[in-house]
Amino acid sequence: MSTGLLLLIAALALAGLAWFIRREMKKRRRARLRAMRLSPEERAGLAQEMPVYARLPEETRALLDGLVHQFLAEIRIYGAGELEVTEEMKRLIAAQACLLLVGRPERWYHSLRTIHLYPAGFQSRMQEREGYVVTERAQGRLGESWRYGPVILSWRDAAQGAANPRDGRNVVYHEFAHQLDSETGVVDGAPLLDETQSAGKWARVMQSAYDGLRSDVVQGDAHFLDPYGATSPAEFFAVATEQFFEQPDAMRRALPALFRELSEYFNVDPSAWT
Numbered sequence: 001m002s003t004g005l006l007l008l009i010a011a012l013a014l015a016g017l018a019w020f021i022r023r024e025m026k027k028r029r030r031a032r033l034r035a036m037r038l039s040p041e042e043r044a045g046l047a048q049e050m051p052v053y054a055r056l057p058e059e060t061r062a063l064l065d066g067l068v069h070q071f072l073a074e075i076r077i078y079g080a081g082e083l084e085v086t087e088e089m090k091r092l093i094a095a096q097a098c099l100l101l102v103g104r105p106e107r108w109y110h111s112l113r114t115i116h117l118y119p120a121g122f123q124s125r126m127q128e129r130e131g132y133v134v135t136e137r138a139q140g141r142l143g144e145s146w147r148y149g150p151v152i153l154s155w156r157d158a159a160q161g162a163a164n165p166r167d168g169r170n171v172v173y174h175e176f177a178h179q180l181d182s183e184t185g186v187v188d189g190a191p192l193l194d195e196t197q198s199a200g201k202w203a204r205v206m207q208s209a210y211d212g213l214r215s216d217v218v219q220g221d222a223h224f225l226d227p228y229g230a231t232s233p234a235e236f237f238a239v240a241t242e243q244f245f246e247q248p249d250a251m252r253r254a255l256p257a258l259f260r261e262l263s264e265y266f267n268v269d270p271s272a273w274t
């Protein structure tokens with residue numbers, strides 16, 4: 001065997017070993033973070049700002065604490081528009097984002113690295129193309145989720161969403177539902193399912209609920225889900241996620257098939273906490 005070939009084999013083996021060690025270290029670091037709990041003071045603070053946190057069964061709260069530790073270790077939260085972001089603010093964002101994961105802790109926001117927090121609603125510059133003309137209009141936003149990150153949030157609305165656990169509105173749940181949805185590479189209301197869940201059934205239930213909402217919106221009839229969900233299948237999934245976590249009993253009565261599908265996807269029944 002030539003020296004060149006031997007060196008190449010050695011280099012490949014080393015690269016493989018380095019990759020393996022990095023993966024193992026990451027696994028261990030995550031396991032350590034997941035085993036950590038929030039301090040009694042941090043728990044008391046969260047319970048006050050996010051009443052749902054206080055109502056979680058202890059086992060779920062412990063799981064959420066671990067997820068929050070991992071979230072804060074891996075995802076950076078920056079203040080935008082001169083907002084000073086405190087540790088308490090970061091924790092409140094992390095706790096809401098991670099509540100979507102407590103039933104399926106193997107799920108994660110893999111492509112998300114940063115969150116930008118504005119003091120309140122912010123302007124987003126949208127481009128519209130029509131023929132040769134591109135018009136940019138500023139649009140008021142409370143939140144935004146980009147396919148491979150970042151998430152942009154209004155702090156005021158994120159805090160209000162946490163403080164009002166039953167009004168069916170939570171901008172953090174909404175944007176992080178988009179993050180879960182974007183894991184497949186497209187944001188289309190069809191997130192990656194657990195292998196026990198049928199993609200065919202998911203598509204049927206979601207389509208039928210989406211069609212029902214759209215037809216009521218067109219006819220001007222009242223509907224359990226927020227009309228914004230009629231904008232697209234992606235918005236439908238995000239809006240349904242908000243209401244599933246905040247108004248589970250009402251959703252179970254109004255749209256039982258949708259409730260069942262979402263409780264399988266998130267693997268939780270939030271009725272116990274609301």
Ligand SMILES: [Zn+2]
Nearest residue numbers: 174178235238
């Ligand atoms: Zn949305």
